Amino acid sequence: MSTVITVQGHFTAWYPAERATVRLAVGFDGAKREEVLASASAAVQTVTDSVKRLHDADAGPVTWWSSDRIRVWAQRPWNNEGKQLAPVHHAAISISVKFKDFDALSEWLAEIANVPGVQVNGIDWTLTEAKRTAVTTEVRSRAVRDAADKARVFAQAIGLANVSATAIADPGMLGVQGGGENPAPSMMRAAAFAAPAPGGASFDFTPEDIEVAVSVDARFEAS
Template identity: 50%
Template sequence: MTDTIITVQGSYSTYYPAERATVTLSVHFESDTRDGAFNSATSSAVTVRESIVDMHDSQAGPITWWASDMVQVWSEKPWSNTGEQLPLVYHARINFSAKFSDFEALARWVEETAAIDGVTISHIAWDLTESRKTALTAEVRSRAVKDAVAKASVYAQSIGLGQVKAIALADPGMLGSEASGASELARARMSKAALMADGAGVSELSLKPEEIEVASVVDARFVAS
């Protein structure tokens, strides 16, 4: 009797609370002089940097890592609404990134830092620690394989066959099928920040991180008998 080959795709995903938040901000000023833009940007950047350094501790947090770009200075000649070229305008920008392990401290810091002249909070990305992500990735991969086995077993039973035996396991698309897989294997998807006012009329900023999805997809080929 000829063996029956069954090819399936197993998947598994689950959600876990975020453990880290990386905030990205910029200090930006413009002026009619280069020195004016540069001095204003560096002055506000010093205030931002001092607040970060005071909270930085790679182990205890609340800031476990941070980075800052060198000041960028450029100029442009804007145009008026009537098509006339206006005088030269100088810009200066300094970017910062800081990773927080304490989300309450993050909320307070964002609220205080956003009030500094020239500061714009541009993005907050939520994530898991690397050790946690590694452990969860192994778990969801295992569950994706079990899902593939269960799916193949159902297919085999539906045509009157019994046990299935795996003959190939691969990342999506590597078994030569047309489908490339809907999801990248075992990836943690960073969620966007949800920034909300903490009640009407209350100025304190509240951050509500979305949970992190860790997902895995595997292609599998079985022989059924």
């Protein structure tokens, strides 16, 4: 008579970031729509010109970038006496820029820090698609091995020596309620950074390693 053993395997690994995507916002507001729009357009032009100089999809340092259209809108604020004031016009745009060269990224951040209206909202650190595929395969394999090792320990604890797998699945697909990670995890980390000191040449930031974590559910028969 065989005994059914159901376990969950886990494995986590960390890898150095290979790409950094900067998230920028350009925004202005003021009483005159034309002036606000002109200021935003000028700032966007300065930023995109600097990006185009660095852009090369293969060689980098910028491998990809995108921007949306400038959004312009107006609102009438209220003062603390309940009176509605004259319209305030706003213009904003979001820009994303992906770097493969982190030294070039640091220098570029210092450059655009001097552009009026530009705000850096964050940096997302990722792996390349090829690296992500390779490490996901490895981490999934290690998670399955962890499940098999766990099943053998359980079997040996009750005096059983022969263990064979009957089912392996993503978490929850065997009807087991577990707290494992998503089998296809997001491999992205955000990093904080500091603006350069006056007269400084670059931004100070530290790329975060990318955590790749996988869980699997597995069912074994032991005899």
